[in-house]
Amino acid sequence: MKTVKSPFKFKGGVHPDYNKELAREQPIEKLPLPAELVISMSQHLGAPAKCLVKVGDFVKRGQVVGEKNGFISVCVRASADGKVKAIEKRLGPAGGKADAIILDTTAKPDGEEAAAPVTEPILPPLDWKTASREDLLKRVEDAGICGMGGAGFPTNVKLNPPPGKRCEYLILNGAECEPYLTADYRVMLENAPRIRLGVEIMRKILGGPAVRIAIEANKPEAIKAMEDAFADIDGNVEIVVLPVLYPQGSEKHQIYATVGRVVPEPPALPIDVGCVVENVGTVAAIADAVELGEPLLTRVTTVSGDAVTTPKNILAPCGTKYSDLVAFCGGEKVPPAKVVSGGTMMGFAVSTLEIATTKTTSGLLLLSPKRVTQYASQPCINCGRCVRACPMNLNAADIAKAVEADDIKAAEDAHVMSCIECGACSFSCPAYRPITQFCRRAKNSIRARMAAEKAKAAAAAKK
């Protein structure tokens, strides 16, 4: 094991205000069980899980309440004991509505005494050294684990490369380049041995790839913690110290920064260049699922921003309402002007604190009017800052102008589908043009067109 500096620097990138000092020194605190949980069937990327319970049912902590519903999908388990109060469409952090189970955690089945806290594990613990690769993969799937960095890609799919493709590098994403967020940082400091165990399990599943642990240079304590935890590990393991640059945590850019490989344009995936990237939190969750038999029921979420009384890193059940997180932080210091689920670069502005956390909620930010600017966008002056900032090296200015003129074809020709929506272009635009939003618009309309074409072709094939 050794620590090296990243030898590869990608083009572009920006330096937003990180504001990590707000929550960086706050140890992970466990949230007391909230009275109500909102457990969404759509906490991951891909098909929502199929709801298995009905109103009035009592569920046990760890019970599967949503069934995996397709190849790109994971199961959902109840994060606590409770009674299903309602099943209804609820607003998610990203704006869309999805089926959710409203769980009353205070209700007890009739005639039953307050149940003693469950001590036996939910799933039978496995010895990773003796368990087969298939058993371990199955465990990751059963535990309902998906990428906890934000995208929520089903982890068992990632850990099971299609035939003919081999994972040469397992890359641990500890960059956490989003402003304000310190959840991964705290996990690296406090749960380093879990991460190491997770790496050993994943290495076994993936057939012994080299391991790269990617951490930005502004987190020396996390680098130290990882160095200590991995000091005596055998095999090809390196901690790669990355320069502080947003979006260093982007999968493609992290692969380039650590091993110098370039992922081709979509639909290519990291595995096409022999890489699997996993967020450090996900790795710790894998360790818990295998060794303790504990599925992914809780996660660490950073609650921060200048409008919250005490910023904290909170270990909370998935499905905790934002209002409960804010209350645990001492409430609002000032009325927030904007509430962001995630970080300030890629997070989603939400309309209410009634939204609940999911497996991918890395942060909740309450921003005072001081931190929020509203502005009218001006015409592009062709300064080229967005082009220089774009880590995908796209001509963001031209794409935005094309979309503004409703010329989606021109945006497609300018490779808008390669856009990772990191926000660097909008961040750096002096004319305050919503360039990232223009890119999203183009991507959505191209995806819709592709889906329509596919449906049309399928219908034609039927005839």
Add this chain to the structure above:
Amino acid sequence: MKPKETAAHYILSSSPHTHARSSVSRIMLDVVLALLPTTAAGIWFFGMPAVWTIAVCVSTCLVAEALCRLAMKRENTIGDLSAVVTGLLLALNLPAGIPLWMAVVGSVFAICVAKQVFGGIGMNPFNPALAARAFMLISFTGPMTTWLKPLWWKTPDAVTTATPLAAMKGMFTAEAVASATPHAHQSLDQIPSLCNLLVGNMPGCIGEVSAIALAIGAVYLLWRKVITWHIPVAFIATVVVYSLIAGGAPAYAQVLTGGVMIGACFMATDYVTSPTTASGKLIFGFGCGLLCMLIRQFGSYPEGCSYAILIMNAVTPLINRWTQPKPFGAK
């Protein structure tokens, strides 16, 4: 009971939720600040006529912009300060003694014809100040080529004079005939000393004379990351290499006279009318330098810099097409 989802009025917007806090008006203010040293030098050398020309151009541009926007029923845009930059740049590219009504006509042309007709900021194909200068050169040839002697207000004998450019133009041919003819030496004598060229103690437009003041401004713009080095360096390097190959006046004189410095650092770097990418900027700068020297050597007009930039402005969309960035991961 279903919770009310619109109880609080949080601002909703697409990410990112943070900004570099740059702005168009701040960029324009930076350009104005960067032009202050050369403005001060111009006023020192050419006196009150320079002050009046600058004041008239800037105020006319602001009024013209406001009236244009009013007429077009669009929002007022004088707050973005781009009209101030246009007015100041135009004034700095005029001889100090120009009749003020001509400065007014030029300013109106710059804003109304070269800029607002196309839709205002960001839409103009040509640099408005340079388009206006070209328009004025054709319309008012005499006054536009009548130069005040630097520091004339100290020695009020001969007030107007010729620029070194006319003499330098003759040197291309003179040198080719015989490199050491007395004629060439005579021309060389007409070029101000290197010291005077650097300080700006020579006849010329208000803002083009002081290379040192212009360099200070350019360094400020580079430091503020308002411009990148590509266009100025490619432009000036091309002028130097061309003059070394073609002979004639010394390369330093070609760079330090006739608006190359202000052109390369402040006019050719105009965002709207120059290419977006680094490689595009290098091509653009090279083209400006080459055209400038071709005009100086073979054209009927001694200066060349303004027209070179205007021609390259016209080529910019084409250069942009050639130099699209290659996406990360694209073949």
